Amino acid sequence: MVPQRCLYCCLHPLRSQGAMKSPATTPSIMRWGCFCQNEATIGAAFQKTLGEGRLKRDELYVVSKLWNSFHAPQDVKPAFLKSLTMLKLDYLDLYLMHSPMGFLNINEELMPQKDGLLLHSDVDYVDTWRAMEKLVDEGLVKSVGVSNFNISQLERLLSMCRIKPAANQVELHPYLTQPELVEFCKSQGIVLIAYSPLGGPALPCTREKNSPMPLLENPTVNEIAQKHGKTSAQVLIRFHLQRGIATIPKSVTPSHIVENAEVYDFQLKHKEIQMLEGLNCNTRFIKWKLLGMETHKHFPFSDE
Numbered sequence: 653m654v655p656q657r658c659l660y661c662c663l664h665p666l667r668s669q670g671a672m673k674s675p676a677t678t679p680s681i682m683r684w685g686c687f688c689q690n691e692a693t694i695g696a697a698f699q700k701t702l703g704e705g706r707l708k709r710d711e712l713y714v715v716s717k718l719w720n721s722f723h724a725p726q727d728v729k730p731a732f733l734k735s736l737t738m739l740k741l742d743y744l745d746l747y748l749m750h751s752p753m754g755f756l757n758i759n760e761e762l763m764p765q766k767d768g769l770l771l772h773s774d775v776d777y778v779d780t781w782r783a784m785e786k787l788v789d790e791g792l793v794k795s796v797g798v799s800n801f802n803i804s805q806l807e808r809l810l811s812m813c814r815i816k817p818a819a820n821q822v823e824l825h826p827y828l829t830q831p832e833l834v835e836f837c838k839s840q841g842i843v844l845i846a847y848s849p850l851g852g853p854a855l856p857c858t859r860e861k862n863s864p865m866p867l868l869e870n871p872t873v874n875e876i877a878q879k880h881g882k883t884s885a886q887v888l889i890r891f892h893l894q895r896g897i898a899t900i901p902k903s904v905t906p907s908h909i910v911e912n913a914e915v916y917d918f919q920l921k922h923k924e925i926q927m928l929e930g931l932n933c934n935t936r937f938i939k940w941k942l943l944g945m946e947t948h949k950h951f952p953f954s955d956e
Contacts, residue, residue: 691716691738699740714739715746717799718784721762723754723775728783732792747784747793748821751800752777752950769944777805777950778812785815797821797843802952803836810840821845823938824897825888826873826931827864838896846892849899850885852937864935872927880918883911890915891928 701707716739722731732747754773758764764771777798784796797819798809809817820837824830824846837844851867867873868884877887885901889912892899901912920928940946940953 691735695738695740709741713745714741715748716744717748717750718780719750719762720753720755720773721757721760721764723749723773723777723780724757725775725779725783727757728780729787732787736792743791744793746795746797746818747787748797748799748819749777749780749784752798752805752952753945753948754780754950763943765943770948772944772948774949778809781809781813781817785813788815795819799845800952802955803833805950805952806836806840806842816840817842819843819845819898821847821900823848823936824892825849825851825867825937826870826891826928827851827867827933827935827937829929829932831929834895834897843898844896845898845900847900847902848937849892849901850888854902863937864933867931870931872931876920876924876927880920882915882918885912886915887920887928890918890920891925894920894925 698712702709716735718728718731722728732744736742736744754775754777756764756771756773758771781796781798787793788796795818796815797817798806799821801809801817801820801822806817806820820833820842822830822833822844824834824844825848834844853866853868864870867888870884873884873887877884880887882890885908889899889901893915903909903912934956936953936956940951945951946954
């Protein structure tokens with residue numbers, strides 16, 4: 653994204669007085685990670701908005717991620733501090749391990765490769781987690797969590813951690829409902845955060861030959877949206893909220909950013925929830941089986 657446009661898109665929800673309301677208690681949720689390479693631009697948005705007194709720091713819930721190349725315990729804090737510096741903040745609210753899979757740290761490359769294959773690290777994600785726990789001890793972040801962890805990996809982490817993961821961010825939408833993972837996280841008090849909650853409409857893989865039709869064009873979704881006088885995107889976001897799942901729809905269009913937050917004035921009926929759950933076909937729009945990633949010893953989707 654062009655930096656100036658990114659800055660505008662970051663400033664818009666910050667200026668909209670709660671345009672990104674969370675289902676919890678914090679007025680605003682924002683997230684990114686070093687992989688997106690937009691932390692410096694977002695930091696500029698924070699500096700401008702907080703400096704103008706439009707918002708206070710405690711009115712924001714700020715989340716970032718530890719990228720796979722920085723799983724070695726000695727790399728965790730430097731990577732975190734680099735993000736914190738670029739974001740121009742004194743602390744983060746939540747810091748997530750991007751996945752259980754580590755890559756080799758070669759000059760801080762995000763996707764280190766040799767002969768077209770990713771260079772895997774043998775670092776245990778439990779050791780990475782212990783380094784993240786120290787960030788909490790030092791007051792640099794309030795909570796830590798994970799992303800793209802399966803049930804077995806969560807069980808192992810829970811059996812060995814000192815600080816329980818606050819959240820697990822995974823791909824979730826009506827084509828990928830993951831009911832077992834949803835129930836497990838609820839039973840353990842781990843908040844689920846849905847990425848690609850609209851089915852990744854901007855992703856090229858959604859137009860592949862064997863992919864189901866885009867979720868936003870699905871007749872079931874459209875029918876429910878028409879009944880409520882809402883958009884298909886709003887129905888999909890509401891679907892997650894009523895399942896007890898936080899959601900982070902992505903948009904660079906200011907009107908969509910505001911529209912995506914206008915989901916607290918209607919309720920889906922139980923039958924409508926069942927209709928949407930019935931669309932499940934275990935389809936991932938984020939492709940993980942590439943560059944040899946599926947051979948990583950901590951690959952989380954081996955059972956699929």
